[in-house]
Amino acid sequence: MSYKLTYFDVPGLAEPIRFLMAYLDIDFEDNRIGYQTWSAVKPSMPFGKVPILEIDGQVLNQSSAITRYLARKAGLAGIDDWESMLIDIAVDNVHDFRHEIAVYVFTERKNCDAESNSSKIKEITKFYMEKFESIVTINKGFFVNGKLTWADLFFVAISDTLSDMAKIDILEGRPNLQTLKTQVLSIPQIKTWVAKRPEPSVLF
Template sequence: MCFRAMPTYKLYYFNRTAVGEGIHLLLGYGDQEFEECRLKKEDWPALKPLMPFGQVPVLEIDGKQYAQSTAIARYLGRKYGLAGKDIEEDFQIDQIIEFYNDIRNRASATFHETDKNIKARIQEDNEKNHYPFMLKRLDEIITKNYGHMALGKLTWADFVFAGMYDCLKLLLHISDLDKKYPSFKKLQEKVLTIPEVKAFREKNP
């Protein structure tokens, strides 16, 4: 009788908690053994051409590499029972993740602007004309879904948000974000206190 070996997983990412952290948490939730390949900044130029799209995070399964953080999180969500029960429910998860990515991408572009004067003007415009609507709407969605991103229950979208939240606060540069939108911090804490996730984080700080 032949037995197929368990697949081997490797996660490539930098030594930081940003877009790769949601994947990290999902692997912990799924009790998936994997090798962490934390990349050093000085090693990245040589490694970049070896990645599928020249980016990380990258999840490698049995030697085959898969990229794009949302695609990886969606795959793991399906694997661990954290997706919708049909395509309509998956649609609801996808739309909130895309909206969340709109917020993250806007904040990231502003944060990484190198011209201080331009950066200040963009941040002012964001805080006046964009963030109030976007963050309020996200807060309303999470509240409506009983503290979750979608479907009123735990999905892979919650892990994406929870893993990125500390970094998102840095990118947004809004000092009272937790106070203005308490649902955000509560959602992060809800994910981080899941027994499987908590045990994984204690073992893998």
């Protein structure tokens, strides 16, 4: 099967997909598009958004659906419906955090002074990250049921983007989340991917 992933030249929402394909040892084309060419590319996207994943020419959109599909192939999507739901909840909570940060960064921040920006970002980050740290502590170092799932890969894959957007280290002072990140990045296939992936051309 042939796989082609299209996204901007940043980790962002494509990085969890990249992590999972690396975990599965899937050889894929990592098609990175520049922001300057996005207006020309956008009309060819199913809903005018990225990432998209093409599998044998079949174009798939919606990053959560793609990551969940790959997670099932990897055996990281839960052993039953209940566990799968818990994993989905964990991922959606991270999405909520990402969304709040993104909304603030791309809409509200430009209208506030530096002190207000710092305060608001810290408030959002503290609310979510304290909850994530508590969840991982209760679940013996993972997000769900004390074992590796795609929720862990998703969080670690997107954590650098969240730190870049917030302009703070979101893991600072959260030792269990730091340990989780170290564990995920130590998985041989993911370690290999991280070592060879290109540096992003743009940060937030």
